[in-house]
Amino acid sequence: MLTRRSALAAAxxxxxxxxxxxxxxxxxxGGGIAEIVCALGLRPAIVGVDTTSxxxxxxxxxxxxxxxxxxNAEGVLALRPDLVLVSAQAGxxxxxxxxxxxxxxxVRVAPIDGPQALLxxxxxxxxxxxxxxxxxxxxxxxxxxxxxxxxSIAAQPRRPRAVFVLALGGGAPQASGSGTAADVMxxxxxxxxxxxxYRGYRPVAAEALLAKDPEAVVTTSHTxxxxxxxxxxxxIPSLAVLEAVRxxxxxxxxxxxxxxxxxxxxxxxxxxxxxxxxxxxIATLPHRPWLEDVS
Amino acid sequence: MSEAAAxxxxxxxxxxxxxxxxxxxxxxxxxxxxxxIATGPVALSPARVLAALxxxxxxxxxxxxxxxxxxxxxxxxxxxxxxLVGAVLGLAGAVMQGLFRNPLADPGLLGVSAGGxxxxxxxxxxxxxxxxxxxxxxATTVSAFLGALAVTLLVQRIATVEGRVLIATMLxxxxxxxxxxxxxxxxxxxVADDLQLRDIMFWTMGSCAGATRERxxxxxxxxxxxxxxxxxxxxxxxALILGEREAVTLGIAIERLKRFAVVLVALAVxxxxxxxxxxxxxxxxxxxxxxxARGADHAWVLxxxxxxxxxxxxxxxxxxxxxxxxxELPIGLxxxxxxxxxxxxxxxxxxxxxxYR
Numbered sequence: 001m002l003t004r005r006s007a008l009a010a011a012x013x014x015x016x017x018x019x020x021x022x023x024x025x026x027x028x029x030g031g032g033i034a035e036i037v038c039a040l041g042l043r044p045a046i047v048g049v050d051t052t053s054x055x056x057x058x059x060x061x062x063x064x065x066x067x068x069x070x071x072n073a074e075g076v077l078a079l080r081p082d083l084v085l086v087s088a089q090a091g092x093x094x095x096x097x098x099x100x101x102x103x104x105x106x107v108r109v110a111p112i113d114g115p116q117a118l119l120x121x122x123x124x125x126x127x128x129x130x131x132x133x134x135x136x137x138x139x140x141x142x143x144x145x146x147x148x149x150x151x152s153i154a155a156q157p158r159r160p161r162a163v164f165v166l167a168l169g170g171g172a173p174q175a176s177g178s179g180t181a182a183d184v185m186x187x188x189x190x191x192x193x194x195x196x197x198y199r200g201y202r203p204v205a206a207e208a209l210l211a212k213d214p215e216a217v218v219t220t221s222h223t224x225x226x227x228x229x230x231x232x233x234x235x236i237p238s239l240a241v242l243e244a245v246r247x248x249x250x251x252x253x254x255x256x257x258x259x260x261x262x263x264x265x266x267x268x269x270x271x272x273x274x275x276x277x278x279x280x281x282i283a284t285l286p287h288r289p290w291l292e293d294v295s
Numbered sequence: 296m297s298e299a300a301a302x303x304x305x306x307x308x309x310x311x312x313x314x315x316x317x318x319x320x321x322x323x324x325x326x327x328x329x330x331x332i333a334t335g336p337v338a339l340s341p342a343r344v345l346a347a348l349x350x351x352x353x354x355x356x357x358x359x360x361x362x363x364x365x366x367x368x369x370x371x372x373x374x375x376x377x378x379l380v381g382a383v384l385g386l387a388g389a390v391m392q393g394l395f396r397n398p399l400a401d402p403g404l405l406g407v408s409a410g411g412x413x414x415x416x417x418x419x420x421x422x423x424x425x426x427x428x429x430x431x432x433x434a435t436t437v438s439a440f441l442g443a444l445a446v447t448l449l450v451q452r453i454a455t456v457e458g459r460v461l462i463a464t465m466l467x468x469x470x471x472x473x474x475x476x477x478x479x480x481x482x483x484x485x486v487a488d489d490l491q492l493r494d495i496m497f498w499t500m501g502s503c504a505g506a507t508r509e510r511x512x513x514x515x516x517x518x519x520x521x522x523x524x525x526x527x528x529x530x531x532x533x534a535l536i537l538g539e540r541e542a543v544t545l546g547i548a549i550e551r552l553k554r555f556a557v558v559l560v561a562l563a564v565x566x567x568x569x570x571x572x573x574x575x576x577x578x579x580x581x582x583x584x585x586x587x588a589r590g591a592d593h594a595w596v597l598x599x600x601x602x603x604x605x606x607x608x609x610x611x612x613x614x615x616x617x618x619x620x621x622x623e624l625p626i627g628l629x630x631x632x633x634x635x636x637x638x639x640x641x642x643x644x645x646x647x648x649x650x651y652r
Binding site: 051052066067166167168169170171172173174177195197198201202203204205206207208209210211212220222225226227228229231232235236237238240241255259 | 335336337361364365368369370372373415418419422423424426428429430431432433434435436439485486488489490491493494495497498501502503504505506507509570571572616617619620621622623624625
């Protein structure tokens, strides 16, 4: 049902724009969407990105239009784009309207809140970029990888209990409840989110987390790196008392890779699953060109 | 003159008048600590809590490992830290209000919180990866402490002319440096990603959940000089009520008082902010409550504000980690939510009493 609704939303978002030739000057806002554009072979056409577009690394060298929720119409216009492709979070809406009034074609991608929405978003993006054929192939490949992962997950005897945390504030670590990207990834990886009973990112009560006794703690590599590794996590009381942390069952990934909902989603979920269930237990996925970093 | 002379009589002598009331506050604080340590999302009977505590004190008692972890690693350190931070904020607030002779003054005026926030946010965003690994876990705390101290000492420096601290200039310098520190923080916020923004947001709402032995030690070493100097401050601040010139004629070394007060407040609050983030309202509510209860004699206000702050923050912390478990409320949200309306009611009821001059 999610699929159909998202596909519909994507179609509505794009209605009125005829499928056209490839744009030659493209501004992209949204890390996952920028990855899709690059996977469709249009990286050379990108002339500007937002602060969330960090992969492939080559994007970081491009002019930056700022944070996607806080775009600046003139800054975008100065890059003379013929297409501005933005995520559902991008805004403010008035700025996007102003860009349109200035004659720039703006394509808003429907919200991508999980793998189905991601797959549904790719064909419309392909249409907007004049790469319908490649987009269909990309979506098919990702769907195949997701299917392969799902079959492997289905064969697992149990669902490990895990929690995704952010812990740089020095206070109570925040754990991701339901409705978060981390929750989606934990489920894709065949894990049970121990704080799935609340929604969103919340500081988690240490004793409650201890009582739930997660088998593994998942976090971003930025967090782990900033804390100086697992030893750093062990200095945070709420985490230090967990059996998972004591036994060094801590898993970390690059934020955009794990939570970006871009074309690498299946591989990210697979890597997470392998870390949670055991490397040998989860089928490997074929190597895909969009996993390659280009700097 | 007799009234003025009475105001600066040695504090020890005057303190006796308040001994009963202070003893009562100490008793309430002790009860609060006991209740806070007995409360939490994991239901533990008083007997099990006591057994874990005894175990922690080295008594040879067989205790469940989880009970010991809950009581000794999670509850005791953070309850102690909440009490200590609360005491610092209450006392620092009272000292600042006396120093500025303004009932709304708080250490934030000196840029302590803003400087601390700049330090913490910089580390959250930059990640501290330029530091050697063993230092990184403490990077947020240390940089918040240094940020708080740097901004406050700069404010003090700007306001000091030929050895005299000009209070009005200090206020203005504080406003400017608060804005500057805020701008630097905003620059880091601008380049932060969504997940870092969450860490930043919750840092600014404060939490005692990160209480470790190291942080307790940091807060305590910041707090002790301020606590130790407070009897001397009480005498000076009482004289200052009459005005700076009058205080000098009463034999108070007013410039030394101002210098020391600012530095010791900065040290103590800087350490608190570094360990627990910014926690609002205690520095305003605690001194006012005790002033409303027994008047503005600093021999009463300073120790009582410290005790009241400790009681308020220790109870707020117990509530923060319990009421919405498995999630936890930011403690700053609680102190504002409960402290605000409570304070407002008192204010409206006793409008005259609040203006303590």
